[in-house]
Structure formats: structure tokens, C-alpha cells
Amino acid sequence: MNHLTSTQLQEYADGSANAQIRDDIEIHLQTCAECTAKYKAIRQIDSALRKLPLDDASPDFTQTVMARLKIKESPSIIWSIFKNLAPLFGLIIVVGIIYAALKISGVYDNSGLGESVQATQSVYNQVGNSVSSGISTFNGWLENLFPFLYTKSSYGLTAFLVVLFIIVALLDKFVFMPMMKRRL
């Protein structure tokens, strides 16, 4: 009986033997103890090689590669909204500060600016009243849902939501996103 060569057995073990040769080898292995022993030894080495551990890259490997590529980490949705709304927040704050300064110093009342805009203001007032009645209705719903927010004034709700939004955005940016990135 012609025994199988080591090359044939290894190709069979690797799965690279063609279908015809594979069938022949299988038939031979059923009747030849010597070749079966060889094949078992090959499988044993093969199995040990497949179980060898990988060499892990350093924990900050991905961050280093991305930094070298100058690619910013995955932008979070909440952070993006916060960043996009930042100019609007800034504008409201600046306008509010200017208005408060003019009002406190008396410049606004003495300059006649108030009178000249009175006509315009009446239009604004109408629009404002409509908006305000809408907000009041919405506010009423919220008050029923979250009564604890209305113990002092309805402005508490606005302040609460703004602060909550900022906290969530900051947590998302500096805590959750780095955690997710580490898990990738």
C-alpha cells in the first residue's frame, strides 16, 4: 500500500486539497493506521498553533493612529446640537446683557428709544401674546406633569432644562463617548 505523503496530509489538514484528492485521502485514512497517526500529529500541531495568543496592541493604539491621521473622534449627536446652538445662546446672552445695562442705567428710558419702537412693539406684542399663550398652555401641561418644578416660578423650568441640557451634553462629550470608544 502506498502511504500518503506529508504534503498531501498537510494540504488535507489545511483544507487546500481538491475534492477528488480529499475523497481519496479520506478513504485511505480509514484503512491505514500509520497515515492516520501522522494525520493526528499534524492536527495536534495545527490545533496548538491556532490556540496561540495574539500580541495585543497598546491600549491607546487606535487613539494614536487617529491622532496621527488628524481625525477627530466620533462626534456625538447631543454635543453637535449643543455646539450648533452655542452661537444662538451667545447672542441671547449678549442682547440680554446690553438690554439690562441700558435699562439699569436709564439710557433706554431717557433716549426716546422706547417711544420710537413703540409702534413696532405693538406688533411684537401681538405676536408675543400669541406665542406666550402657546407657551402658557405648554407650561400648564408641564406643570401638571412636573409640579415640583413650579414651586417658585415657571422660570425654574427653563433654567432646569438649560442646565440639564448642558450637563447631559458635557457628560456625553467627556464621559460616555470616551467610554464607548474604549469599548470599540
Add this chain to the structure above:
Amino acid sequence: MPLSDNEIIERVRGGGHHHYAHLVDRYKDKAMTLAVRMLRDREDAEEATQDAFIRAYNALNGFKGTARFGTWFYRILYNVCLTRIGKKKGESIFIDYDDGTEYDMADSWISPDNSANIETKDMITFVKKIIETLPLKYQTILSLFYFQELSHEEICEVTELPLATVKTHLFRARAILQQKLQKEFQYEKAI
């Protein structure tokens, strides 16, 4: 369900550059293993692997998708490592010495009885120790086959070696491993 390599590549090409981090995470350990086997120095291997990821990113538009991303990327890494070795030694590590002769190791096979004993002596530890003593070309081919899980044909694509040479390298690497393992076992037995 995790995105496939090609889906990630499409997103990166579409402007979602940060998605590349997923590919890096997916391949970094296997890539490091190949680089460590080729360069035999962790620090050097880490730098080479980073360089390969950067080159791959810059060449991503040239990736046609006809081969697996892994095969394409390992080819880049393999060349980066070869360049580093060449700079160190001033020569190529691969010499095609396939003479077409049958390389039968009939006398060197471990008998089933002995192999059972070796298993109890933690064969994996033996193999790990012995594999590090193999010539560079064998370690590289073994790594590409067992760690990067490439087929013979894919190894040809990565190394640009003929199929017969890849098979011969792989066969000889395992034959040497068998011989050394048997010697080790006999030595252990004699003590």
C-alpha cells in the same frame, strides 16, 4: 450587528472619517502579531503597525474591494515591515528556494502515544517557545496562515511569492516545529 469591512470603508469614503477607528480596532491585534513576528521587537512592531494603518487610510480610495480588506491591509503591513527590516539589515528576508522536491518528514512525526504525553505537558507553551526560534520567513508564513487566517492564495497576494513556495514554507515551518517538539519531548523524557 457589526458593520462589515466594506460598509465601514464606504462610510469613511463618504466623509465619516472617524469610522476608520472601527477598522483599526478590528485589525490592530492581528496586525501587531504579524509585525512582532517579522520585526521581533514590540516597540518597532507597534510603530510599523501604526504606519501601515496610516498608509492604508491614505490609500483607501485605491482599495477596489476585489480582495478582502484584511488581505489588502496585511500586504501594506508586510511591505512596511520588510522596509524596516531592509533598513536594519540592508537585505530582503525572502529567498525563494523552492526546489520542488518532496519534503517528507516521515521519521519525525510524533507517535500518537508521545503526542498524547506532550499534550499533557502543555503543547501550546512548547509551540510558543519553539516558534520564536524558527527562521523569520517561516514565522511570517505561519503568522499569516494561523493568526491572520489567510488562505494559501491570500498569502501569495500578500507576500508575492508563488503558491508552491508558500506551501513549501508552510510545510517546512510545521515540519521543523514537529522535529523540535519531538526533540524537546525526548529531552524532557530523558530527564
